[in-house]
Amino acid sequence: MIPRYPFVFLLLLSAGCARQKFFQPDARPDTAPLAATADSARVTAGRHYQRGPIGRVLLGPHHRQVWTQPVTLPVLKVASTVPGGLRPGKIGGGFQTTSMTVLTSTGQGYALRTIDKNPYRTLPKVLRHSFVLNLVRDATSAGHPYGAFVVPPLAEAAGIPHTNPRAFYVRADETNLGPASALYQGRVVLLEEKLEGETNIAGRLPGATALEETDYMLAKRYQTGQHTIDEATFLRARLLDLWLGDWDRHEGQWTWAAYVQAQGGTRWTPVPQDRDQVFFRFDDGFIPWLASKVVRKFRTFGPHYESIEGYTRNARYLDEQVLTRQTRPAYLAAARDLQKRLTDAVIESAVRQGLPREVYQREGASMVAALRARRDALPEVANEFYQQRARHVLVAGTDEDERFVVDRLNDTATVVSVYRHFKASNKPPRPDSLLYRRHFNPTETHSINLHGLQGKDVFELRGKVRRSPFVNIYGGPQEDLVIDKSRVAGMRRKTRFYDTARNNTFEPAPELKDKTTHGVTSHAFDRDGSGR
Template sequence: MPAFPRRLLLLAGLATSGCARPHYFQADARIGPGSTAALPATTDTVRVAAGRHYNQHSGFYCFFMGRHYRRVWAAPATVPVLRLATAAPGGLEPGRPGGGYQSISMTLTGAQGREYALRALDKDPRRTVPKVLRATFLLNAVRDATSAGMPYGALTVPPLAQAAGVPHSRPRLVYVRDDETGLGAMSERFRGKVALLEEKYAVLASRTPDLAGATGFVDSEGMLQNVYAHPCYALDQLAFLRARLLDVWLGDWDRHEGQWQWAAFPEAAGRVQYRPIPKDRDQVYFKLDDGLVPWLLTRLAPQFQTFKAHYGNVAGLVKQARFIDHRGLSQLTRADFQRLAADLQRRLPDSLIDQALRRLPPAVFALEGPHLAAALKARREALPQAADAFYLTLAHSPVLGGTAEPERFVVHRYPDSTTVQVFSATLAHLRPGGDSLRFRRTYLTPETRRLTLEGLGGDDVFEVITTGAGRPIRLRLFGGPGHDQLRLQGSPQRLALFDDAADMRADAGPRPQLPPKRHRAYDRLNDD
């Protein structure tokens, strides 16, 4: 490494060195006169800063670690005080704790079985750091990276999602009193913090007009279990693409399976279609690469994409959701991506963008509103190009899954393309006329390098017909625990059935990523 970058890294280490601070976070979000006094019981609103501890660094420190949204975290905002008795119809009671390794969150329960999520704006990523390093400067640095998130960004999403035709939550800001006891075991963790309160889509009483026909709600695990179990369940792929393009436009890179709820809509003959409902908009307008150290980090971890007027690395932006994207967008063509991108452009005019950003606290809008508005408008104009990059990312190595029922995969391979058809006798019994075709798509050699088919359960049949000379798209075929068959026709093919553990270990290819509780006993059908 040249001397200059080495010196920069050394200075960055010195700038962030030392022990982890025992009192890193602000004790109370309240600011202004009387902020240290006991809060009167009748107080309805307070003046707060979401995290003023992030804005207490020198310019030297920010050169290395980035300015991020430090001024936003320290900006004043007037927020209502959380009153559990009146926060929702019928009042709220404490439920189960939630959150992952960083979020401070919990579920609150209301009337008619309705559920609400309470999430602190500030995060504590302590558990993401190995125990042996939690007493070092590294914990300070990881905690400081929270300032890359826009704490109030989720407030701007509802009108944009509504116009885009995407179901959405309706978060609102609250302040949790410094003497709050009504949150049960989580009371102490929430005291003195600013949080987002939003209703979950958990019971039918939570339905909004755009979900009026839904007969139930499930999380991603429940949806995937049903879709993998039986062909009568399906995911609304066009609705999912619309939601994912909205994510791309907003720069929301953290859209893994856990960031979705699914509304079940009944169809004819007992079939069910799931429509997506995004949740947890913590990472919209993310800003990380404005310091030397985080800039280097974004080169090593491309999913941490900074929100700018141009999209940058779209493949990195959608990386976190690659599992659900491959399975939820498998039927859609390049033309579908372009058509929905153009539709979103029409649905998101300048006036709507400006109106949505006015939902930010006034002091925050003054700091970031004009910049965010300009970036959103520029990204809207470039959305078709971003959608095309998104499509090509998925088309490079697509994954097509079957179900636990018997299916027949018919693969026609040509030098310039590969066409896949999936037939299901189970599905034929549910359709008028007995149509058994479950899936059909043609993959083009210039776009697709490798195609993976997962048979899952049942006695599946893989028919592979190769026509013409040259090298077709590479195939990776996975069977399930049933008695699967591989039938080859046409030009010579190097495809074989492997069914013992030794052969599976000898195969250098990666295993398919599986959701929780899904069948894991796999026979291996070799790729060429």
């Protein structure tokens, strides 16, 4: 049957199978040989994203004008772009981007990545030679090829650690990148310092003793209470993400700097990386508009925020693990602080400095105007982000012994405190052993999920109120004790205990609902995001 919209059918039919030579053979539109001593070149990031009127209506204008705009970029000189030169290292990259680690003479690493993407490997094999590949390839034009270069001055003003990417053209005859040379020849690339591992700390993050990926950091956080996370900096970074329209902030987009604390222990500070999706422009054509209704994370950057839920979907796991202490006043204070830091002058300078001159002349004014409008709305955005995160809150202990105390103080305040190293359940915890404390309002929070993890944990609940969030207790694989002396008005029990039926101690209580089983499913806890 022919689709209701014949022009869509004709588009798909004409696409037929995937174009085998989709990408431009060389970023330089001028085919004349480039002089051996040339320091710069006139290039386009992606001429293949040019579309006619019908194509722009169906597929969207996206950032096509920027991808096809000739700009002047420096030529990558492997021997001299970085003092001491660069030597090729390990080839990596995700499913779409060609990436390689290049090293300086001192061992410091840089990531060399193509700006354009090839989504071939992201699709199931059955679709890799169909029109679907053409559509997905074309969607790359929704990303801004030079957006990442605008971010560093903005992050600096916001007080957030950052990398400093630079754009280059790789000569079509470049052979000094080892076996990977052919993958980069004639391409526009991004070169940025790698913030991973001890060798890349020197001179970049003063005071840090280590740089680790998210899964390593979370493993340490859940191992012992001696490891804590700099939630305030992470919150500020996440608000910056929303401001920039950067929707792809999953756990793989961060590294974490370790700082030894004077009082003992280690504090982990987030370092955002990989700003490929800032200033994303997607749902401006018929087909992308339909796709955006199905995949809500594809949000379009503009003067107004489209969907906070969509912007944050890819980061949901990490937000849940990290933003556990921050209250509404903290969200609003962070937003107002960013408003003060991100002045009109800072925005103007960052856009002018980050965009190639030709691109700035084309869209610099509109980008600046959109950033100013979005900055002015940051408190409202922060409030909505808080409401989203406060609905269901994770409070996780560590693999050590802990005591969780839930005080249902009144109808607007339920206080959760976590203490380390309890010795006996009939002795009050020491004030200096406090690991966590937060007040919850049942009008904001529907459920609080307590995870004891490993260790022999105690869960105490007390207080008589009319309203309270649900408290879900997950004890963990070792022996745990639950003492519920609380009471909440109404028929529904607001305390639920999930664990094994054996090797745990709890007594029937009016508010406690026994959800124990003979299986160990309740012991599962996703420590690194692999269970999503």
